[in-house]
Amino acid sequence: MKKRVISIILAAVVALSCIGTFRIEVDAFGNYADTSGYDELDEIFDDYFRIGVAVQAIDHWGDQTAEIGNPYKEDLIDRCFNSMTFGNELKPAYNFDPKSETLFTVDPAAEELLIWAKEHDMPVRGHTLVWHSQVNPAVFAKDFKATAGGAVTSDWEAKLDEDCLVSRDELIKRLKTYIYGAIEYVYANGFGDVVYAWDVVNEAVDEKAEGGFRNSYWKKIIGPEFLYYSFLFAREACVKYSREYADLYGIDSSDPDADYSAIMPELFYNDYNEWVSARSNTIVRFLSEDQFNPGQSMVKSDVIAEDGDGTILGDGLIDGIGMQGHLDATQNIEEYTRALEKYDACIGNVHITELDVGIGGNSEAAFAKQALFYYNFFTALMDEVDKGVGLSCITFWGLTDDASWRKGANPLLFNYDLSAKNAYDALVMAGNRQEFEMEGIDAAGNSTNLRIDFEPAGESEGFNIVNLEQLGLTSRGTGHQSKLMLLTVENHTEKANPGYSVKVSRSETDATAKLDLSGFIGEYVKFDVWIKTDDPAVVVGFEGDGGTFELESTSSTGDWQELSGAFLIPKDWIGASLYFETDGSGDMFLDDISVSKLKEDDPAIAYAFDPEEPVQATGALSEEELAEQQAAEQQPDNIGFWDRIVNWFKGLF
Incomplete structure (x- = not known):
């Protein structure tokens, strides 16, 4: 385990690093917790997997919450982790250079x-x-x-004009040039023994799209084969430049028996929603079943396995699968480990590459339940390794909550001042195979009924004071996040002035919204919500560590629509959320949300959805259906038993 002692000079002095980057005065970072006594996570899990962390350089965007350039954060990273991923600095957006022969010019922050x-x-x-x-x-x-629209653009989300697009052959050439350029830079500059893995392709799958591929410009211009070409070019580049620059790493390239393993990075495919069965099946198919290059009929290369079958895996072009792991504390762990086992059976080497575990709210109970999830999750992952599953690295997607891309979800191990959260303590317990002990776990039934119209109780200097995060309404997404904004452009609440609703801005289907219901655990609840969207259909469901369940789905009218239902949140769940989504990626508006506990004698309980009995005939119920069923329950006592049964079944349909 690495040990490092840092000397912090508390003075009004600035220092330049060896590549001339600006470093801020140490005092400017404020007060931080003493982390010197923290258990070192990489040592605790040394027998199981690497423990990594995603970082950014302060120099990249001047973000003071970034890690590298802050000596306090650097020290914690150096002591507790043994793998690192750059959050942004090595992405193509910051290194692609059309003026370079290699199309690659390293971003200064990446080099730092x-x-x-x-x-x-x-x-x-x-x-x-x-x-x-x-x-x-x-x-x-x-x-x-x-x-786009005739105007030059650098926006990667823009819809490009058809007449500006290059040919298939030209884009394949550029793809090869850029990959070769990036990998040669690593070897030529002495980092061949630093970069031990590459996410070659990120997020190419859309299991809902035709053929299962995301409709990117890579796929649009080249076709599905861009996936094969990407791994082929990465493998070729690694083989080529590991030999050309072998002497930099003390390897004799003239020796036919030379061992290059220390400078040969593993090549990974990386994706989100990776535990969803339809997506995991598609990923496995693309990598190990689809024959892109049978008999090397599409492209020939010396790096393709002699006995290759034309698949990416069979041709020896990939080494592992990356499961991003953007989770919530309500995630079903068994569902996740099933996907892990599926990937292991396919390829035998898996990394969890971007782990974070979001929670709703910032209560003591929420943080305690997050800790319990981390404990149960890591315990399950260690059990999988004990069974022989090839999970070799887990990387947290950030160090502190304030720097997380999921702001408001508080998904990481440390607070802004580097004080350890309950989640960190839970990891230490799990890694040491200790029993979980923590206060604040049992929060079942501690919420009051909710009635949210988003109208402010008062205003201060014209600013709305409603806090969505405090209400428990946050973005929902495992690979992409929506943006929730209080606006007055749309409103459902009658006689409201000025009339607010929440706009859920989205660019991906999986970027939706959710309302934390963890305080209703163990209760039967009834919900009511008004939704407006131009997408074809709207959906309301609920999810927790026991699974995800659709409650109500209906065609969209393009105007405000009411969706209602009733369901049980099992008492043994750790957390639960009500989610709102559509069948597309269009924006949606939410208003007038109500959630209330059902009393023990409420007839709606008989028809409420029970996730522990998911085969039941009933699901979410409209207000009319609930009213009809309540009326049926109140029929005179002289109605016979079988008549009651008939009426009950009528109520279901």
Whole structure:
């Protein structure tokens, strides 16, 4: 285990690093907790898997919550982790250079991070070579001039003009040039023994789309084969440059028996929603079943296995699968480990690459339940390794909650001041195989009924004072996040002035919204919500560590629609949320949300959805259905038993 003693000079002095980057005065970072006594996570889990962390450089965007450039955070990272991923700095958007022969010019912040990693003996997961997002659209355009609506654009989300797109052959050439350029830079500059893995392709799958591929410009122009080409070019580049620059790493390339394993990175496919059965099946199919290059009929290469079958895996072009792991404390762990086992059976090497566990709210109970989830999750993962599953690295997607991309979900192990959260303590317990002990876990039934119309109780200097996070209404998404905003452009609440609703801005189908119901655990609850969207259908459901269940789905009218239902949140669940989504990626508006406990004698309990009996005929019920069933329950006592049964079944349909 690495040990490092840092000397912090508390003075009004600035220092320049070896590559000339600006470092802020130590005093400017404020007060931090003393982390010197923290248990070192990489040592605790040494017999199981690496423990990694995603970092960013303060120099990249001047973000003071970033890690590298802050000596306090650097020290904690150096002592507690043994793998590192750059959150943004190695993505194509910041390194693609159309003026370079290699199409690659390293971002200064990426180089700063690589130098830091080498100096501190910190292995790095390269993230990422090929992605539909955070990529300069110029790579897809003739003369590297991307246009949208006739105007030049650098927006990777823009819909590009058809007449600006390059040919298939040209884009394949550019793909190869960029991948070769990125990998050669690593070897030529002494980082070949630092970068031990690459996420070659990130998020190519959309199991709901035709053929299962996301409709990116890589796929649109090249076709599904871009996935095969990406791994082929990455493997070729690693083999080529590990030999050309072998002497930098003390390897004699003239020796036919030379061992290059220390400078040969593993190549990974990385994706989110990776535990969903339909998506995991698609990922496995793309990597191990689809024959992109049978008999090397599409492309020939010396790095393709002699006995290859034309698949990415069979041709020896991939080494592992990355499960991103953007979870909530309500995630079903068994569902996740089933997917882990599926990937292990496919390829035998899995990394969890971007782990964070979101919670609703910031109560003591919420943080305690997050800790319990982390404990149960890591215990389950260790059990999987004990069974022989090839899980070799787990990377947290950030160090502190204030720097997380899931702001408001508080998904990480440390607070802004580096004080350890309950989640960190839970990891230590799990890693040491100790019993979980923590106060604040049992919060069943401690919530009052909710009635949320988003109208402020008062205003201060014209600013609305409703806090969505305090209400427990947050973004829901495991690979992408929506943006929730209080606006007056749409409103359902009668006689409201000024009339607010919540706009859920979305760019991906999985980016939706959820309302924390953890305080209703163990209760029968009834919900009512008004939703407006232009997408074809709207859906309301609930989810927790016991699973995800759709309650109500209906065609959209394009106007405000009411969805209602009743369900049971089992008492042994750790957490629960009501979620709102559509069948597309369009924006939606939410208003007038109510959630209330059902009394023991409420007839709606008989028809409420029970997740422990999911085969039942009833699901979510409209207000009319609930009223009809309540009326049926109140019929005279002289109605016979079988008549009651008939009426009950009528109520179901």
